Amino acid sequence: MKEDDFEVIRKSSIQLKFSKGEVVYKQGGKAQSLMFLHRGIVKFCYQYETGQNYIMTVVGGPKLLGGANLFFRETNIFSITALEDCDICLIDLPAFIQVAMGNPGYILALCEKTLTMFQHSIFNFISLAHNQVNGRIANVLLYLWEHVYKESGYDFTISRKEIAEFAACSHENVITTLSRFKKDGIIELEGKKIIIKDFEGLNIISKRG
Amino acid sequence: MKEDDFEVIRKSSIQLKFSKGEVVYKQGGKAQSLMFLHRGIVKFCYQYETGQNYIMTVVGGPKLLGGANLFFRETNIFSITALEDCDICLIDLPAFIQVAMGNPGYILALCEKTLTMFQHSIFNFISLAHNQVNGRIANVLLYLWEHVYKESGYDFTISRKEIAEFAACSHENVITTLSRFKKDGIIELEGKKIIIKDFEGLNIISKRG
DNA sequence: AAGTAAATATGAAATATTTAATACTAAGAC
DNA sequence: GTCTTAGTATTAAATATTTCATATTTACTT
Numbered sequence: 001m002k003e004d005d006f007e008v009i010r011k012s013s014i015q016l017k018f019s020k021g022e023v024v025y026k027q028g029g030k031a032q033s034l035m036f037l038h039r040g041i042v043k044f045c046y047q048y049e050t051g052q053n054y055i056m057t058v059v060g061g062p063k064l065l066g067g068a069n070l071f072f073r074e075t076n077i078f079s080i081t082a083l084e085d086c087d088i089c090l091i092d093l094p095a096f097i098q099v100a101m102g103n104p105g106y107i108l109a110l111c112e113k114t115l116t117m118f119q120h121s122i123f124n125f126i127s128l129a130h131n132q133v134n135g136r137i138a139n140v141l142l143y144l145w146e147h148v149y150k151e152s153g154y155d156f157t158i159s160r161k162e163i164a165e166f167a168a169c170s171h172e173n174v175i176t177t178l179s180r181f182k183k184d185g186i187i188e189l190e191g192k193k194i195i196i197k198d199f200e201g202l203n204i205i206s207k208r209g
Numbered sequence: 210m211k212e213d214d215f216e217v218i219r220k221s222s223i224q225l226k227f228s229k230g231e232v233v234y235k236q237g238g239k240a241q242s243l244m245f246l247h248r249g250i251v252k253f254c255y256q257y258e259t260g261q262n263y264i265m266t267v268v269g270g271p272k273l274l275g276g277a278n279l280f281f282r283e284t285n286i287f288s289i290t291a292l293e294d295c296d297i298c299l300i301d302l303p304a305f306i307q308v309a310m311g312n313p314g315y316i317l318a319l320c321e322k323t324l325t326m327f328q329h330s331i332f333n334f335i336s337l338a339h340n341q342v343n344g345r346i347a348n349v350l351l352y353l354w355e356h357v358y359k360e361s362g363y364d365f366t367i368s369r370k371e372i373a374e375f376a377a378c379s380h381e382n383v384i385t386t387l388s389r390f391k392k393d394g395i396i397e398l399e400g401k402k403i404i405i406k407d408f409e410g411l412n413i414i415s416k417r418g
Numbered sequence: 419a420a421g422t423a424a425a426t427a428t429g430a431a432a433t434a435t436t437t438a439a440t441a442c443t444a445a446g447a448c
Numbered sequence: 449g450t451c452t453t454a455g456t457a458t459t460a461a462a463t464a465t466t467t468c469a470t471a472t473t474t475a476c477t478t
């Protein structure tokens with residue numbers, strides 16, 4: 001990236017801090033910026049009219065987000081909410097597009113990142129579609145640990161309710177399943193912290209259902 | 210698109226015909242081309258080691274496909290199979306990228322199309338995650354009619370097994386559900402052909418589960 | 419035309435999942 | 449400190465779904 005390109009983008013960006021639980025983007029709101037997640041963890045959430053939530057994916061920084069908004073036009077189709085305290089830089093979309101049109105390589109790179117994120121989601125969805133609750137929860141735990149919490153510096157603490165919204169099942173079912181995993185020695189629960197003991201075992205459950 | 214750009218791409222493209230049931234791309238195979246679906250209907254299919262299939266999406270021509278491959282690199286993560294006879298033009302990827310690098314607008318446009326396709330899939334997945342079989346099948350029927358069969362020139366005929374692979378349930382369940390829809394006057398079955406009678410009703414079922 | 423395979427159809431039994439009722443614990447508000 | 453709320457935990461009953469067994473129809477092969 002050339003110095004003056006960088007300057008254009010920096011000038012039109014805003015640095016923000018979000019606390020755990022705060023909403024960064026609101027579903028249905030106007031999408032006017034890309035978002036660089038410096039540090040922290042956020043969830044992408046779809047909300048039904050009935051009030052039910054569905055967590056589409058969870059990602060940790062540093063990562064450029066909002067490629068989806070770049071193409072999905074005017075409105076956000078998801079809410080983005082901080083799961084842990086976040087440092088976020090909002091990048092003005094018109095400024096970015098102006099710079100990007102002079103640098104096809106940026107666009108390709110951004111698309112690649114965005115699609116890679118979608119790809120993760122899609123594999124998660126495929127797991128949802130074809131596995132039973134056991135396998136879905138195992139899959140969610142593995143994803144969260146490997147791709148989000150492992151190197152994030154945050155404790156692997158996430159509420160049963162949120163696991164339920166990610167694995168698309170009732171929170172009672174998550175509680176029961178986690179208890180069983182614990183009894184079987186696959187995970188340990190230290191206060192709020194989840195510790196995976198037997199990755200191999202979880203993997204097998206995640207595949208076989 | 211400029212004339213000579215078009216020429217470069219045309220020179221490196223191949224026109225092919227595929228019959229109903231033929232595999233266009235094989236999951237795990239090398240991805241070396243974009244694909245322009247002139248005419249016909251294809252399914253994107255994910256296959257498990259266990260032999261189970263899952264249909265990720267179904268699309269009808271004319272449409273540019275394979276943007277996923279452009280970014281998901283070396284190997285196809287899905288198989289693409291013809292559901293109806295297809296005319297397909299395979300576009301050499303290196304040639305396309307060469308032209309595209311000189312035209313950032315093409316890349317944006319391609320990404321937008323690809324992401325729009327993903328967006329459809331994602332809404333479908335969200336329906337899968339949160340609805341019961343009734344709603345999932347209603348959703349699949351509406352999607353297939355509205356976005357694939359309605360203006361395709363093909364009869365809306367698709368096997369119960371394929372609906373099952375799309376809605377992620379057993380084929381027995383599809384059969385039972387279609388019978389009930391028929392009894393309730395929501396659809397009609399004319400031989401192999403599915404005719405939706407009550408769009409409003411299907412929509413309600415698709416939303417309420 | 420007969421035989422075979424594939425798709426459609428149906429019902430019963432087995433299994434999985436949600437819902438509802440209830441209780442305990444931890445954290446935040448006042 | 450007490451009250452309130454949200455999260456965690458467990459169970460039984462109600463419901464949804466899959467699996468299995470079996471039959472019929474349709475399409476394809478020879």
